[in-house]
Amino acid sequence: MNDTVLVTGSSRGIGKAIALDLARAGYPIVLHCRSRLEEAQAVANEIDALDRRTGNTRILQFDVADRGQCRAVLEADIEAHGAPYGVVCNAGIIRDGAFPALTGDDWDDVIHTNLDAFYNVLHPLVMPMVRRRQPGRIVTLASVSGLMGNRGQTNYSAAKAGIIAASKSLAIELAKRDITVNCVAPGLIETDMSDAAISPEALAMIPARRAGKPAEVAALVRFLLAPEAAYITRQVISVNGGMC
Numbered sequence: 001m002n003d004t005v006l007v008t009g010s011s012r013g014i015g016k017a018i019a020l021d022l023a024r025a026g027y028p029i030v031l032h033c034r035s036r037l038e039e040a041q042a043v044a045n046e047i048d049a050l051d052r053r054t055g056n057t058r059i060l061q062f063d064v065a066d067r068g069q070c071r072a073v074l075e076a077d078i079e080a081h082g083a084p085y086g087v088v089c090n091a092g093i094i095r096d097g098a099f100p101a102l103t104g105d106d107w108d109d110v111i112h113t114n115l116d117a118f119y120n121v122l123h124p125l126v127m128p129m130v131r132r133r134q135p136g137r138i139v140t141l142a143s144v145s146g147l148m149g150n151r152g153q154t155n156y157s158a159a160k161a162g163i164i165a166a167s168k169s170l171a172i173e174l175a176k177r178d179i180t181v182n183c184v185a186p187g188l189i190e191t192d193m194s195d196a197a198i199s200p201e202a203l204a205m206i207p208a209r210r211a212g213k214p215a216e217v218a219a220l221v222r223f224l225l226a227p228e229a230a231y232i233t234r235q236v237i238s239v240n241g242g243m244c
Helices: 014-026 037-047 067-081 104-131 146-147 153-176 199-203 214-225
Strands: 006-007 029-033 056-059 088-089 137-139 178-184 234-237
Touching: 006 014, 006 178, 006 214, 014 029, 014 037, 014 088, 014 214, 029 037, 037 056, 037 067, 088 104, 088 153, 088 214, 104 137, 104 153, 137 153, 137 214, 146 153, 146 178, 146 234, 153 234, 178 214, 214 234
Parallel strands: 006 029, 006 088, 029 056, 088 137, 137 178, 178 234
Antiparallel strands: none
C-alpha cells in the first residue's frame, strides 16, 4: 500500500518537524518548498539517513498560491507515483500589522498563500485519493489566531478561520470514503516566523507560560495520520498551552 505523505512548507519550522517526525514513524515523505530548495534538500538528506523502507525522498517545488503551478506539479507527481495516503497542508506566511496600516498586498498575499492554498493543493489530490479506495488522511494547519483573533493579524486570522471552516466542510464530504480531515491549530510556537512575537506580554497570555515546540505540533499530526485515528475527523485540535 502507498502510505506516502506530502507535507507542504516542509523546508523549515513546523513543516520540517512534521516531515522528520513522520519519517521516523516510517512514512515515505514528499517534501515541498517554494524557493528554499537547498533547505528542503537538507531535510531530504536527513530523512534519507534514517533507517526507512523507502529510497530517496523526493521534493516538489511550487508556489501554493499559484493554482496552475500547483495542479501541474501535483498531477505529474500522481501520474508518476500515485496518489498519496496523507497530505499535511502546512505552508503559510504572515504579514502582520494594524488593520489601518495593512496594504492590499499584505491582505492578498496572506489570503492567497494561506487560504487559497487549501484549494490549490487539495483539489488536484482529493479525487485521486478517493480513487485509491483505501483510507486516507488530510491534516490542515490553522492557528489560535483563526479561533480567537489576534491584534495585528486581521489578514492571518481571516485566512486561518477560513481553513478551519473549509476543513470541516471537506471532512463531511470525505468521511464515507474513509478519508479523515482534521485541523491542527498551533498557538505560539518557537519558529522563524514567530520569534519576533515571543515577548513577555505574549507569554503572559499563555497559561503554560512558555512557547510551544515544533515537535509538539508534529506529534499531534503524526497521531492524526495513524490508523488509530480513523474515527477522528472534522475536528480542530489546539496546541497552545491552554490559551483557548
